[in-house]
Amino acid sequence: MMAAAPGPSTTADSLSSHSIFQSTSKARLQALYSDFARQKQSNPSAFHANVEWWRKTLEGLLDSGLLRGTVGDSESRLVLQADRSLLDCVKLDKIGKPLAIGTVINELRSNNTLLLLNEFMSSKVSVYDSGWLPYRIASFVVGRPLWWALEQVGIVGDEGILTSSSQTKETVWWGDYVSLPLVEKAADAVMSMQAMRMTGPADTLYTFEGFRRSFGPIFGESNHLLNDMDARVLVKYLERERKAMILDDQVVKFFDSSVALEDRVITTVDRGILELKSAILDLQHQIDAVQTKMDDYAKKAADALRQKRKILALGFLRSRKQLEDLLGKRLSSLSTLEGTMVSIETAAGDVQIMKTFESSTTTLRTILAHSSLQRENINQTMDALAEASQDAKEVDDAIRIGGNVALGVEISDEEIERELEALAKDVENSSDTLQTLEQLRPPSVLVETTDATDKVPLLSH
Structure with missing residues (x-):
């Protein structure tokens, strides 16, 4: 069942309290709500400033949930429903409806801020590939003079969007639009959470419903379930633009960026792991539900006892005991399934480790097979290195000897030995001289102080 859009009065109250409206003066709001389409030619700066204000406003209102439409099975946070209901949603008291909202939508389409939902979902080309939209290709092919002529006869509109006889200027901008900035923000949140x-391998796999449930909190609500269309938009963006996952028969699988595109498939093993993961999650939910019922029966039994209704209290306790037995069985089953999951993830990890070993072995063998690492080459290289070292030593000796000759210095070993013996004799003579002087030093003279026990030696001069 599709959710109904919020009533105009409720939305008007919410808009008036939104920060972007509170920070904008009434005169400015009146200008923004006027038909400023003609300013694109007469005053481009003011025109683009107005469009930018509306871009931020529409994104802020959609992201905060104030522009919730009926796209999908519940409120959408990524897809803008642009039609007459949008005019009612952003209507302000004493100001009215925005007369240039169609112009704003078309401008945001022209720069890929807003993308038609059906084109976004069906396109095989990335949204970042310029020219992926039909009207952008047409605007490139058709020359500006011819385009101006077509505008004059009403074949194309002022906003640059091709029109048909079945649509009027007031409704040509109607449609469901994907907000690309909000999708990028949501995709970043999904990747961060993932x-x-x-x-382990099980953490990369989700059923489509499991994906909706697991990543609902990206909008700030812990128990939020992703809108069906929002989830499909996110999966399409992450698959096509980010190359981070694939969707195959309601199975979602995340991939590391290092995995080659041709290897990004969902195998039979993946589906088996996902079935086991789903069974574990179902059991956990059952256990939580049984525990909640047990707590409820215990509370009812206590209330019955306080009311002196013993038989009723016994009935509640009996029901609680039956649930306790059921809880024990469910916990046992859960333990078995979780043990199986651990074994599977361990085996999967071992497979990955063996693949790494194989790759490393191949790499090492490739390096060792290099011609420069063959034994003959190694011996030749080491011999050449020894010869080069010997040559370097000979060159160094030749340079040193040549330098001494150039300076007229000729040093012999005998001369050095004689100098060493003379130095040793000098050292010995110096030691004898010091000893003789010490023997010739006169004895110290003791001088008595006022204290008879203290004596100070007085050296004679």
């Missing part, structure tokens, strides 16, 4: 969960 990175924190990665502990």
